[in-house]
Amino acid sequence: MKKFVLLLFMWMGISFSYAGDLKLWYERPAGQWEEALPLGNGRLGAMVYGNPLDEVYQLNEESLWTSKVDVWTNPKAKAVLPAIRDAINRGDYETARVLWKGNAHGPYTSRYEPLGFLKIRTEKKGEVKNFYRDLDLETATSTVRFSMNGVQYVRTSFISYPNQVMVVRYKANRPQALSFDASLDCDLHFDVQSISNNRLRLTGEAPSYVGTRDATVTYDSAKGMRFGIDLQVEAKGGKVSANGNVLHVDRASEVVILLSGATSYNGTDKDPVTKGKDYVAFNEQTLSKASSQKYEELLKAHIADYQELFNRVTLKIGDEKKKDNIPTDKRLEAFHQDDSNQHLVELYFQFGRYLTIASSRPGCLPSNLQGIWNHHIQPPWGSNYTTNINTEMNYWPAEVTNLSECTEPLHSFIEKLTVNGRETAEVNYGIKDAWLAHHNADVWAQTCPTGGYDWDVKGSVRWSCWPMAGIWFCQHLWEHYAFTGDRAFLEQKAYPIMQGAVKFALAWMQKDTSGYWVTSPSTSPENNFYYVDETGKKRTGEVTKATTMDMSLVYDLLTNYLQTSKILGKDELCTEVNERLAKLYPFHVGSKGQLQEWDKDFEDVDPQHRHVSHLFGLYPGKQILMKRDRAAIDACKQSLAIRGDGGTGWAMAWKISLWARLQDGNHAYKMLRNGLKYVNVTGVVMKGGGTYANLFDAHPPFQIDGNFGGTAGIAEMLLQSHDGEIHLLPALPDVWSSGSVTGLRARGGFVIDMTWKNKEITSLKIHSTLGGSCIVRCHTPLNGTTTTMPTCSEENPMMFVGNVTPIVNAKAVNVSQPADTYFITLQTEAGKSYTLQ
Numbered sequence: 088m089k090k091f092v093l094l095l096f097m098w099m100g101i102s103f104s105y106a107g108d109l110k111l112w113y114e115r116p117a118g119q120w121e122e123a124l125p126l127g128n129g130r131l132g133a134m135v136y137g138n139p140l141d142e143v144y145q146l147n148e149e150s151l152w153t154s155k156v157d158v159w160t161n162p163k164a165k166a167v168l169p170a171i172r173d174a175i176n177r178g179d180y181e182t183a184r185v186l187w188k189g190n191a192h193g194p195y196t197s198r199y200e201p202l203g204f205l206k207i208r209t210e211k212k213g214e215v216k217n218f219y220r221d222l223d224l225e226t227a228t229s230t231v232r233f234s235m236n237g238v239q240y241v242r243t244s245f246i247s248y249p250n251q252v253m254v255v256r257y258k259a260n261r262p263q264a265l266s267f268d269a270s271l272d273c274d275l276h277f278d279v280q281s282i283s284n285n286r287l288r289l290t291g292e293a294p295s296y297v298g299t300r301d302a303t304v305t306y307d308s309a310k311g312m313r314f315g316i317d318l319q320v321e322a323k324g325g326k327v328s329a330n331g332n333v334l335h336v337d338r339a340s341e342v343v344i345l346l347s348g349a350t351s352y353n354g355t356d357k358d359p360v361t362k363g364k365d366y367v368a369f370n371e372q373t374l375s376k377a378s379s380q381k382y383e384e385l386l387k388a389h390i391a392d393y394q395e396l397f398n399r400v401t402l403k404i405g406d407e408k409k410k411d412n413i414p415t416d417k418r419l420e421a422f423h424q425d426d427s428n429q430h431l432v433e434l435y436f437q438f439g440r441y442l443t444i445a446s447s448r449p450g451c452l453p454s455n456l457q458g459i460w461n462h463h464i465q466p467p468w469g470s471n472y473t474t475n476i477n478t479e480m481n482y483w484p485a486e487v488t489n490l491s492e493c494t495e496p497l498h499s500f501i502e503k504l505t506v507n508g509r510e511t512a513e514v515n516y517g518i519k520d521a522w523l524a525h526h527n528a529d530v531w532a533q534t535c536p537t538g539g540y541d542w543d544v545k546g547s548v549r550w551s552c553w554p555m556a557g558i559w560f561c562q563h564l565w566e567h568y569a570f571t572g573d574r575a576f577l578e579q580k581a582y583p584i585m586q587g588a589v590k591f592a593l594a595w596m597q598k599d600t601s602g603y604w605v606t607s608p609s610t611s612p613e614n615n616f617y618y619v620d621e622t623g624k625k626r627t628g629e630v631t632k633a634t635t636m637d638m639s640l641v642y643d644l645l646t647n648y649l650q651t652s653k654i655l656g657k658d659e660l661c662t663e664v665n666e667r668l669a670k671l672y673p674f675h676v677g678s679k680g681q682l683q684e685w686d687k688d689f690e691d692v693d694p695q696h697r698h699v700s701h702l703f704g705l706y707p708g709k710q711i712l713m714k715r716d717r718a719a720i721d722a723c724k725q726s727l728a729i730r731g732d733g734g735t736g737w738a739m740a741w742k743i744s745l746w747a748r749l750q751d752g753n754h755a756y757k758m759l760r761n762g763l764k765y766v767n768v769t770g771v772v773m774k775g776g777g778t779y780a781n782l783f784d785a786h787p788p789f790q791i792d793g794n795f796g797g798t799a800g801i802a803e804m805l806l807q808s809h810d811g812e813i814h815l816l817p818a819l820p821d822v823w824s825s826g827s828v829t830g831l832r833a834r835g836g837f838v839i840d841m842t843w844k845n846k847e848i849t850s851l852k853i854h855s856t857l858g859g860s861c862i863v864r865c866h867t868p869l870n871g872t873t874t875t876m877p878t879c880s881e882e883n884p885m886m887f888v889g890n891v892t893p894i895v896n897a898k899a900v901n902v903s904q905p906a907d908t909y910f911i912t913l914q915t916e917a918g919k920s921y922t923l924q
Contacts, residue, residue, distance in 0.1 A: 538551040735776050740800055806831045825843060
């Protein structure tokens with residue numbers, strides 16, 4: 088095998104560019120929403136249909152939601168909590184369920200609403216020919232091209248983060264060949280008026296309430312959020328005139344359309360009607376600033392801003408010469424029959440990064456269940472923040488794929504949740520000086536259990552009884568520090584939030600008769616189990632105590648909190664936290680060799696349930712390590728075997744990373760390939776999964792977390808750094824035997840560029856942004872490597888791992904390391920790069 092020499096040079100600043108064809112492109116316009124192409128700047132979103140003569144841009148603005156619920160806490164929960172815990176301890180899970188459902192539920196969250204439509208109707212002058220549309224991931228622009236009557240027409244669209252507007256340039260290659268109408272429309276209550284010869288203004292009101300179980304849509308002017316869209320059209324070589332609510336362009340050569348959208352949302356604590364933001368003034372000022380610039384200036388600023396983020400990471404798999412030249416929808420349809428061309432995987436990986444940038448920028452709200460793209464007044468699950476997996480999954484790829492800035496909206500939202508979460512903890516459970524969140528949230532930062540109080544017969548305890556979202560969110564705060572080393576962030580933002588969540592965890596847990604600390608009541612999100620009651624009858628249970636996910640989340644929080652305290656030199660709560668960690672309810676191996684999901688070895692109601700919550704400790708946690716915890720690893724493999732390789736789109740995406748952590752690249756790739764199965768539009772389906780023609784993840788229906796989980800899974804197959812070392816190509820599938828990647832980030836502030844051939848690394852650069860020590864593991868022998876796991880002379884605090892956790896009923900397994908694993912230790916300096924070649 089080839090040997091390498093270690094070189095050192097000063098990191099002067101590295102920029103990457105990708106020469107590949109990263110475009111989603113099609114030979115026909117979108118026939119339905121799931122074929123349209125998404126644009127976004129974190130706040131404003133559009134779905135571009137690409138119709139040549141009747142173009143439609145379906146618009147969204149991140150803060151347009153239904154009204155805030157007046158009261159969502161439920162003091163009845165505190166009174167009944169002891170009885171719920173007593174019923175669980177007696178094994179009377181049905182009584183526990185009934186007590187929770189009748190006393191602990193609150194209202195459903197508000198609903199995310201569509202903003203409106205920009206419509207462009209072009210005068211027909213012949214047959215449309217040579218149609219083409221695309222989404223260029225390298226420039227975040229969408230292009231529509233066609234010819235008609237010998238004239239070529241091109242529409243280029245983008246949404247600018249620097250200028251906060253959507254820009255559309257419409258050109259013809261023959262002078263004065265452009266004649267069309269531009270109009271604004273909306274599915275909500277609205278009015279449109281022309282305010283000049285070239286400007287339209289739409290103002291509207293969102294519903295105050297949208298039903299969860301029925302088709303109710305209620306408007307209340309005293310509560311409904313206000314919103315507006317301003318549209319401006321500038322024409323070269325032609326004339327623009329206003330005719331009611333339509334702008335007519337006559338015989339132009341080139342037209343630039345600017346659009347600004349905003350709402351009266353002014354934060355979680357302000358009434359959007361009485362104390363709302365002046366959205367009309369915002370739109371006026373935004374358009375005024377943008378219209379003072381030329382189109383070329385707007386485009387240049389947009390691309391520079393976007394590429395500063397996007398160009399940080401490149402991925403190439405296999406032979407680039409084998410790229411085919413077929414439309415994206417056809418490529419997706421063909422992929423299951425022939426996956427020899429991996430360009431679709433490259434495209435899908437970068438599409439996830441594109442969606443991150445397009446839906447989550449500093450100063451914005453975090454991406455919701457559909458990112459920022461939704462065309463329904465009654466979207467599935469309210470298009471809300473589903474915080475028992477989906478919101479967290481949205482941010483899995485951000486740090487590792489070098490988009491750390493895009494996590495700011497999530498961190499700011501977590502801060503907002505702590506305010507309401509303190510009230511919920513005290514009112515609902517009698518826990519003071521602590522905060523929590525449950526399985527749903529919205530733009531108002533709701534933190535209570537949903538379920539429709541006691542009026543909704545379909546409100547289910549298996550998802551409502553889950554006060555663990557705040558604990559999970561704290562993992563994202565630690566991970567941001569682990570990747571960036573931002574001490575100010577850790578001390579000023581993360582630590583206080585983590586401490587509040589720790590106080591809740593300590594107060595929520597109960598000392599069990601087994602001698603262990605347990606969470607009670609406890610569910611495994613959205614799943615249920617069979618049990619036998621005291622009469623010998625087989626029944627279905629939803630709530631118990633000490634579910635494996637609960638205990639894994641608590642372990643993750645407490646260990647990260649201790650490490651944070653150590654770094655910051657603080658010791659508050661540490662003694663109690665250490666005592667609890669030593670007596671947390673342990674992992675159990677069940678009768679089928681699986682990692683038990685519940686406190687007892689219950690029979691599964693649905694063995695192939697979409698959630699794999701009990702495997703949190705494997706991924707995204709770091710409680711179960713491949714190199715150390717082989718009994719737990721074997722149990723995780725068995726759990727995945729029982730769950731199967733199906734599920735919803737996001738469920739299959741989660742399994743990519745789980746199999747990657749198990750270092751089974753071929754199985755991880757199988758899950759990726761299963762997720763890339765073409766599906767058409769369907770209703771709400773809890774199994775099947777796949778990908779729509781526009782590469783949106785199909786739950787079905789569309790949920791964006793599957794896209795983000797897929798991108799994170801691909802990164803996890805190429806690089807892992809959760810277990811105290813940087814592991815290169817830990818789960819490389821056979822089909823990826825050759826390739827290259829640049830710009831992936833590892834914990835500790837390291838940036839990785841590498842090339843491989845025949846599964847062996849041929850070149851490697853490690854950029855150290857922060858300095859510090861790291862252990863590098865790979866399957867290629869390097870100069871100075873050893874097959875024995877080395878020990879760093881200086882611990883890297885950002886790459887710590889927790890202690891081994893006990894496992895009950897564990898089987899004896901071989902804990903030796905694979906023979907083809909090699910290690911090297913680097914003591915690095917900030918700003919320097921280390922090259923192996």
